[in-house]
Amino acid sequence: MWSTVAAAVWLAGAGAAAAESGEIRCSVTENGTPARGTVVINQKGREVGGGSCGGATVSVPAGRCEVTVRLDGALDNPSKNVDVEVKAGKTTPIAVDFQTGVLEVRIETKGQRGTGMVTVSRGSKRVGTLGSGVAARLSAGSYEIAVRLGGEERRYSVDLRPGQHRVIRAQF
Numbered sequence: 001m002w003s004t005v006a007a008a009v010w011l012a013g014a015g016a017a018a019a020e021s022g023e024i025r026c027s028v029t030e031n032g033t034p035a036r037g038t039v040v041i042n043q044k045g046r047e048v049g050g051g052s053c054g055g056a057t058v059s060v061p062a063g064r065c066e067v068t069v070r071l072d073g074a075l076d077n078p079s080k081n082v083d084v085e086v087k088a089g090k091t092t093p094i095a096v097d098f099q100t101g102v103l104e105v106r107i108e109t110k111g112q113r114g115t116g117m118v119t120v121s122r123g124s125k126r127v128g129t130l131g132s133g134v135a136a137r138l139s140a141g142s143y144e145i146a147v148r149l150g151g152e153e154r155r156y157s158v159d160l161r162p163g164q165h166r167v168i169r170a171q172f
């Protein structure tokens with residue numbers, strides 16, 4: 001009989017713990033089209049969950065959460081923060097859309113393709129580097145491009161709109 005009482009107490013405790021948590025279901029789109037992303041969930045300054053966005057849910061303690069959703073595969077590594085209230089026993093959906101475009105820089109010298117270094121910056125922050133002819137997804141917005149070939153450099157200002165594929169031809 002003692003083991004039956006102990007099992008009942010244990011099961012009641014497990015049920016109470018489950019009732020004190022909820023779930024977050026994350027979905028990511030890029031220009032309105034389903035995309036891949038990751039999620040990190042913090043509560044009171046402590047990470048309480050994370051994983052891939054899409055389909056699966058993440059179990060977290062009930063209460064206020066700060067959810068950071070990151071778009072996978074974009075050069076500028078964009079993220080968005082969403083504050084949510086997770087209720088015990090409920091699933092809280094979070095949907096985030098990222099506005100992106102594609103930037104490609106082609107280096108040409110004397111009518112031939114050249115190889116050089118392309119540096120992409122936004123404001124005073126360096127976003128990343130590309131090689132000639134390599135396309136990169138970036139958040140929509142304004143960028144400064146520095147193209148270096150040998151000892152020469154060309155600079156460009158680029159405004160990238162959502163869904164746009166922008167090609168810059170750097171002539172040396």
